[in-house]
Amino acid sequence: MQRRQATLKEKLSEHYRKRDFKAKKQTASTAGVVFFLSMLVTVVLEGLVVLLPRYYTTDDGSMASGYRFAQFLCIWLFIETSVNWYNTYYDVANRVTKEMKATHYPATSETPPGWKNCPTCLLDAPPRSHHCSLCNYCILKRDHHCFVTGSCVGYHNQRTFVVFCLYTLISTAWAAFLQFCYLNEELPISTYWASFYFPLAGLWQYLVGAVSFINFFILIHLCCTLVSLGLVVFFLFWQLVIIARGQTSFEAWKQISIYRRRAVLNNFRDVFGELQNFLLLLVVPLRLPMPADGIKWVIEPKEEKGH
Template sequence: MQRRQATLKEKLSEHYRKRDFKAKKQTASTAGVVFFLCMLVTLVLEGLVVLLPRYYTSDDGSMASGYRLSQLLAVWLFLATAANWYNTYYDVANRVTKEMKAAHYPSSSETPPGWKNCPLCMLDAPPRSHHCSLCNYCILKRDHHCFVTGSCVGYHNQRTFVVFCIYTLISTTWAAFLQISYLNQDLPISTYWASFYFPLAGLWQYLAGAVPFLNFFILVHLCCTLVSFGLVVFFLFWQLVIIARGQTSFEAWKQISIYRRRAVLNNFQDVFGQLTNFLLCLVVPLRLPMPADGIKWVIEPKEEKGH
């Protein structure tokens, strides 16, 4: 008996019946990367084409002084933010490899003291390392998985992540100022147009034809900029706190402080290296060598009371 061929409708029905519609963790990481890249590109284009020309246009139609300098600053912030984003994204140096154990314990087949065996990576991982289910690697001194960069923040890129946050904070602050200044010229906040600055009210006024599309678009962009500003303030503040305490986010959550150095400056040097290196990274987005290898860690002895 000849088997009947399934129709296209039956094939599509079977395909969607077997499809897993559950949200995956990687989806959030991909969405974060797409959101950031879209915001980065649209903000610099909006700033150069719309916001800066409007802000620096004088009453007689000429450009006020400082316009060209502001353009160069906008381009520089765009390039520096993008470069530090890439330096954080490129986290290959953070991945634990079998060569790391061979370099420190060449003749040992057992898991070294303080290390742990990862059943997923099938190798021994150094202290403070943790496996990331999204990256599918054990990460040296893993702090967290960053959904904006789509990578893990660990020993070799925590410094660039902090610099990336600093540039993002500067960029979003300036962008929000220019966006509010632009909207305030057409729709002054001190008048009845104040309701426009609430997103739902602004959407209603745009659909009713009371405001042009460009103003509504900049309002939506302003909301995204303010959300980005709030997130980067939180992450930058949190990073500075745990770095000062000599901890990772996991160690702070578990109240582990055995790697904390007695001097706060030493805790910062463990992440940023020498002050000159950090200042150089602020100006030029370089990946300079870290002060150590992120594999061996010294456990500070606890101070006795009264000493």
């Protein structure tokens, strides 16, 4: 007796019955990457096509001086932000491997002093490294998992993350300024159009045909830009604080300060390298060599009182 073939409806029903609809940890990381890339592309296109032409158009219809420079600046910020984003995203050098222990401790099979054995990776990890459940790797000097880049910020990409935050800060601040100027010219905030700047009120005014789609779109874009600006200000400030203190986010949370150098400048050198390298990194998004390997760390003795 032949077995009856399941219908398409039955196959779909069985598929969704077995499907796990619980939110995955990686979903937040994917959503963050999609949000950033969408914002990056739409902001630069909006700036070049809509915002800059409107801002630099004079009363007689000609372009004011500085328009070409503003276009160049917009493209340059886009390149710097996107390349530093990629340099942060590409965190392969941060991943702990078996070869790291073999290089520094070739004659022992036991966990070296100060190291720890990761039960997930099944290898020994150097000091300051931690396992990331999202990346599924142990990360050298792990600071945090960045949902915007979908990768971990650690020893080899912390400085590019800081530069990425800096350029994102400049870009979002400028974009928010241009977006507000555009909307304020179309719908002055000092008039009865002030209610439009509340998103729900703006949505209602768009649905009833009181405002155009482009105005409503730029309003939503402005809200997203302001949220991004607030987040990047926080992360940039926090990174500079913990770098100055010679800590990672985990160490600051656990109040671990044994890796802090006495001179604040040395704490910055541990992350950025020499000053000339950092200044070059600010202008050209290169992958410069780090000052050390991120495996061995010196614990400086505490200064006794009175000395």
